[in-house]
Amino acid sequence: MTNPVLAFVFPGQGSQQIGMLSDTAKAFPEIGATFSEASSTLGYDLWDLCQNGAQEDINLTERTQPLLLTSSVALYRAWLANGGVKPACMAGHSLGEWSALVCAGVLAFDDAVRLVRERGRLMQEAVPAGEGAMAAIIGLDDQAVEAACAEAAQGGVVAAVNYNSPGQVVIAGSAAAVERAIESCKAAGAKRAMPLPVSAPFHTELMRPAAEKLASQIEAAVFNAPEMPVIHNVHAKSEANPAAIKALMVEQIYSPVRWTSCVQAMAVDGVSQLVECGPGKVLAGLTKRIDRSLAAFSIESPAQMSEAIASTAV
Structure with a gap:
């Protein structure tokens, strides 16, 4: 049934x-x-x-x-x-x-x-260990996260990869670009922007x-x-x-x-x-x-x- x-x-x-x-x-x-x-x-x-x-x-x-x-x-x-x-x-x-x-x-x-x-x-x-990263962005809408990633990329790779719920998006990419995107998201008003303990930048190019x-x-x-x-x-x-x-x-x-x-x-x-x-x-x-x-x-x-x-x- x-x-x-x-x-x-x-x-x-x-x-x-x-x-x-x-x-x-x-x-x-x-x-x-x-x-x-x-x-x-x-x-x-x-x-x-x-x-x-x-x-x-x-x-x-x-x-x-x-x-x-x-x-x-x-x-x-x-x-x-x-x-x-x-x-x-x-x-x-x-x-x-x-x-x-x-x-x-x-x-x-x-x-x-x-x-x-x-x-x-x-x-x-x-992606060799240490070269990629992921981070959770809390309290920012999807478009703002995407804009922060675009601004932070600077020739590297960083993107929104998990649209988990409204106001909770995970980003991933090369470690330096993710670090820049975390700062961009904080500047845009994210409540929290924290690195995740994962071993590779999943769901990216x-x-x-x-x-x-x-x-x-x-x-x-x-x-x-x-x-x-x-x-x-x-x-x-x-x-x-x-x-x-x-x-x-x-x-x-x-x-x-x-x-x-x-x-x-x-x-x-x-x-x-x-x-x-x-x-x-x-x-x-x-x-x-x-x-x-x-x-x-x-x-x-x-x-x-x-x-x-x-x-x-x-």
């Missing part, structure tokens, strides 16, 4: 924590089974890494990406196995778009694990080499038509054609994440409930800033899972 007003949203990098999903794994066998499946594909014990490893290990992009994909798919499987209804549509923030595609039946989980590991490796390789290298692997993978609409980061619309979805997943690597527009598009289509399917509650928080009329649920813990399943039952 599908709930016509329910959407699932999947988080991206930054939601990972050592020890995450430990209680959930005890309650739902789907968690351990999904992690075992991913570990077989990766060649190392992903569950042990996220329970007993170091935070700096899971913050390595080529490990973060398979870890968050696996966490989200595991929670979605547990949701369905425990009586949760299927959503009417899905979206994922950056990396989370791959989780949405797996859960919408576009590609096999093991293929996605391989692709996002490679995606992470190539994105990290594209600097990522285009990574996208070009990953394109052949995406092209070789089997993509199916989605079982339900997936709203894409690049243009905040759904796409039914597998070849077009492949092209969007390449373009997504060096294009801004238009998250505010994605959530607004779902609301226009009649969505009134969102479930954040992954560790943390970043997207649930952003949802409230984008559209206060939307009910947002997290399902990271067994209690949250039970409450969300009951609240979204048709």
Whole structure:
């Protein structure tokens, strides 16, 4: 059964924590089974890494990406196995778009694990450590952030890359240009402008080499038509054609994440409930800033899972 007003949203990098999903794994066998499946594909014990490893290990992009994909798919499987209804549509923030595609039946989980590991490796390789940066700009409208970036570029690369909610935009680019843009945003009246602890300038033109290298692997993978609409980061619309979805997943690597527009598009289509399917509650928080009329649920813990399943039952 599908709930016509329910959407699932999947988080991206930054939601990972050592020890995450430990209680959930005890309650739902789907968690351990999904992690075992991913570990077989990766060649190392992903569950042990996220329970007993170091935070700096899971913050390595080529490990973060398979870890968050696996966490989200595991929670979605547990949701369905425990009586949760299927959503009417899905979206994922950056990396989370791959989780949405797996859960919408576009590609096999093991293929996605391989692709996002490679995606992470190539994105990290594209810009040497220390040469790129990202920063969160709070309390400035999109146009003012874009103008500050244009002023600060001075031949370098800096751009708005994550339109997360009204008044919250992430910028990224070469380290010196981002530093100049932070000062420009402060001068323009930003409440806060703070560097983010990330290892590469994601979703900028600097990522285009990574996208070009990953394109052949995406092209070789089997993509199916989605079982339900997936709203894409690049243009905040759904796409039914597998070849077009492949092209969007390449373009997504060096294009801004238009998250505010994605959530607004779902609301226009009649969505009134969102479930954040992954560790943390970043997207649930952003949802409230984008559209206060939307009910947002997290399902990271067994209690949250039970409450969300009951609240979204048709």
